[in-house]
Amino acid sequence: MNSQQTVRNLDELQFDNQFTRNLPADEEAKNFRRQVTGACYSRVLPTKVARPQLVAYSKEVADLLDLSADTVKSDEFAAVFAGNQVLAGMDPFAMCYGGHQFGNWAGQLGDGRAINLGEVRNSRGEHWALQLKGAGPTPYSRTADGLAVLRSSVREFLCSEAMYHLGVPTTRALSLVLTGEQVERDMFYDGNPRHEPGAVVCRVAPSFLRFGNYQICAARGDLETLRTLVDFTIRTEFSHLGEPSRAVYLSWFEEVCRRTADMIVHWMRVGFVHGVMNTDNMSVLGLTIDYGPYGWLEDYDPNWTPNTTDATGRRYRFGNQPQIALWNLVQFANALYPLIEDAEPLQQALDVYVDHFEQGSRTMMSEKLGLNSFQPETDIKLIEEIQEVLQLVETDMTIFFRKLSLLESEGESSADIDEAALLAPLMEAYYEPEKVVGEVRTRILAWIHSYRNRLRDEQSSDVVRREKMNRVNPKYVLRNYLSQLAIDKAEEGDFTLVNELLEVLRRPYDEQPDQEQHAGKRPDWARSRAGCSMLSCSS
Ligand code: AMP
Ligand code: MG
Numbered sequence: 001m002n003s004q005q006t007v008r009n010l011d012e013l014q015f016d017n018q019f020t021r022n023l024p025a026d027e028e029a030k031n032f033r034r035q036v037t038g039a040c041y042s043r044v045l046p047t048k049v050a051r052p053q054l055v056a057y058s059k060e061v062a063d064l065l066d067l068s069a070d071t072v073k074s075d076e077f078a079a080v081f082a083g084n085q086v087l088a089g090m091d092p093f094a095m096c097y098g099g100h101q102f103g104n105w106a107g108q109l110g111d112g113r114a115i116n117l118g119e120v121r122n123s124r125g126e127h128w129a130l131q132l133k134g135a136g137p138t139p140y141s142r143t144a145d146g147l148a149v150l151r152s153s154v155r156e157f158l159c160s161e162a163m164y165h166l167g168v169p170t171t172r173a174l175s176l177v178l179t180g181e182q183v184e185r186d187m188f189y190d191g192n193p194r195h196e197p198g199a200v201v202c203r204v205a206p207s208f209l210r211f212g213n214y215q216i217c218a219a220r221g222d223l224e225t226l227r228t229l230v231d232f233t234i235r236t237e238f239s240h241l242g243e244p245s246r247a248v249y250l251s252w253f254e255e256v257c258r259r260t261a262d263m264i265v266h267w268m269r270v271g272f273v274h275g276v277m278n279t280d281n282m283s284v285l286g287l288t289i290d291y292g293p294y295g296w297l298e299d300y301d302p303n304w305t306p307n308t309t310d311a312t313g314r315r316y317r318f319g320n321q322p323q324i325a326l327w328n329l330v331q332f333a334n335a336l337y338p339l340i341e342d343a344e345p346l347q348q349a350l351d352v353y354v355d356h357f358e359q360g361s362r363t364m365m366s367e368k369l370g371l372n373s374f375q376p377e378t379d380i381k382l383i384e385e386i387q388e389v390l391q392l393v394e395t396d397m398t399i400f401f402r403k404l405s406l407l408e409s410e411g412e413s414s415a416d417i418d419e420a421a422l423l424a425p426l427m428e429a430y431y432e433p434e435k436v437v438g439e440v441r442t443r444i445l446a447w448i449h450s451y452r453n454r455l456r457d458e459q460s461s462d463v464v465r466r467e468k469m470n471r472v473n474p475k476y477v478l479r480n481y482l483s484q485l486a487i488d489k490a491e492e493g494d495f496t497l498v499n500e501l502l503e504v505l506r507r508p509y510d511e512q513p514d515q516e517q518h519a520g521k522r523p524d525w526a527r528s529r530a531g532c533s534m535l536s537c538s539s
Helices: 018-022 059-064 075-082 150-166 211-219 223-237 246-270 318-340 343-368 376-389 397-404 419-429 438-458 462-469 480-491 496-504 513-518
Strands: 041-043 053-057 093-095 098-101 104-108 114-121 127-133 172-185 194-205
Touching: 018 041, 018 114, 018 223, 053 059, 053 075, 053 496, 059 150, 059 172, 075 172, 075 194, 098 211, 104 211, 150 172, 150 194, 150 246, 150 480, 150 496, 211 223, 211 318, 223 246, 223 318, 246 318, 246 343, 318 343, 343 376, 343 462, 376 438, 397 419, 419 438, 480 496, 496 513
Parallel strands: none
Antiparallel strands: 041 093, 053 172, 093 114, 098 104, 114 127, 127 194, 172 194
């Protein structure tokens, strides 16, 4: 970017507000909770706060918006991105959407605490929507306050950027700003509220449209708004599919199915558990959106969910995410049905999700194992078996796959090699290495032998394989306890760890020898501490 393109003053940002310009607005201008019909959004201004203070920002996202570091560090920036000042060209609004929450239709939800500021057109002609999360109530706030606390804002800010650098499709986070105000939260809904620092994150994405935006129109039988919104989405975000028509609606839905499958494959690759895969939290662009009670698998347990609100049914557990995405796509298909009036082609697109996920998942797993290609005769079994082996004893998923690249395959044949030496690189992944004995040890070794044989058949070079594996098996992920440590410090006013983690997570696939302390197993104290393994929707 040359200096001419750098925005020195926020007033130089160019806004091109396609959403508000093209879609029907709520006619009511006052900000009070209500049902909003016949409209895609309501104009609403952020609530002013006491003392905006920028505590972290993403330089990559600032770059997307042509913002220089000096501009980001200005008082004006903190004022704008806390919601205290609206720039000329912005047109703030909250979106109307509905959704299925935990399997049940919940009616109108909407941006209860997100306020879209406007859409920036950057110097490269790209289009980026800016959205404040936690900037005060909107018509969609229902019984809640429209605010966000520091704890959840740190989590959203860090995880959005960590996911981006891992190569996972996601909304982005520009800034984390303290409001200087306190917000009351009952973290576990157990009658023990406390005051927490308030904060606002500015999220950035081409669009924040969710399955729920379409569902609410269909649920209300408002086909005119539904069609307007679908046509708008295709024209702005899927223009490569052509001018909207019935056939294009179908190819659009199929593309949403494919993008969703890709996103879920990535989640499964890095061990991410979203935690609240309600249809209002599913982006139509296939981006990870709404970082609430998400978590990272430490112990490889497909039944794990970090969300205490979902503890009994475990609907959104790690291993169920592919099925839930499909269920959500079915609800989305139902919403689009009135525009298609034929279930068959919608079903075909849903089948594309299943195939695309299956294909993607196999490729992903073979890449995690460093195989040159997926060979069904051998690899289906190899992959199934590793998933079982990982569950025999508490095994750290991230460390296991990272260390697996160290296994030597070129030397002696498995029969001649010392078994302790074969296992050695992996021992670090075990939470209780003393349990890797007897039958457990035998099964792990049996898998290693078949894996090694598979590599030897492929005549794979260890050096090349290691390099390839290290590009898909991250060394650094946002372990649950790491964000909690950063939050503990941040609540004391110290943001060094937030910024340190942001920096480490910019290069998740690099070794970074001076950052080993952030690559280790979850410490014992974090096993059952709130925020580390248990999170609620309260944020
Ligand atoms: P989530 O579970 O975060 O996806 O939120 C579900 C719905 O509740 C969305 O419509 C949110 O906008 C709304 N919501 C969550 N927290 C708040 C809050 N503190 N104030 C207003 N609305 C909220
Ligand atoms: Mg949400």
